[in-house]
Amino acid sequence: MDKLTRTHLDNIRSKDRELQNQAFFYILNKTEKPVDWTYDVWDEMIAGLSHPDNHVRAIAAQILCNLAKSDPQERILKDFNALVEVTKDERFVTARHCLQALWKVGIAGKKQQKIYMDALEGRFKKSTLEKNSTLIRYDILQSMRNVYDAVKDKKIKEKALALIELEEDLKYRKKYATLWRGL
Secondary structure, eight states: OOHHHHHHHHHTTOSOHHHHHHHHHHHHHHTTSOOSOHHHHHHHHHHHTTOSSHHHHHHHHHHHHHHGGGOTTOHHHHHHHHHHHHTTOSSHHHHHHHHHHTHHHHTSOHHHHHHHHHHHHHHHHHGGGSTTHHHHHHHHHHHHHHHHHHHOOHHHHHHHHHHHHHOOOHHHHHHHHGGGTTO
16 A cells, blocks of 8 residues: 555544545545555454544445455455444434445445345334434435446345335335336
């Protein structure tokens, strides 16, 4: 890993929000393609999921999701539950950022796709008891749509449509269905 990347990784935990945001966008951009330094930072990203600063938690979660494509050892399979826990973060914005990035794990491979789909199905079903449940459900279905668009697996579409049918409020069922129109 080059020094600039390492500096940005260190700046993720900065108290200076501008520096932290610059670091986040730099690393997010770097990890859009596979990188060879995944395991140099893996454990620090896992640790970041429980950091006291919710910005660090959100950043660590999104970076881990991006690193799933650079994970030949499939560590994400062992650590995926820690990411799912961040989707329940006390700070809804943190939870939502993680939830919206999870789809990147779902396209990293068949095993990753299975744990992703199983987790999001469970998350969808249990979300009715949570504040902001309709946003959570919408994000889950959008995430599944992102995976579907990337891998074109009809089982993903079928699962999403089945989850939509679980919604009791017709208004929200219609809203969720808009994500899957035109297929």
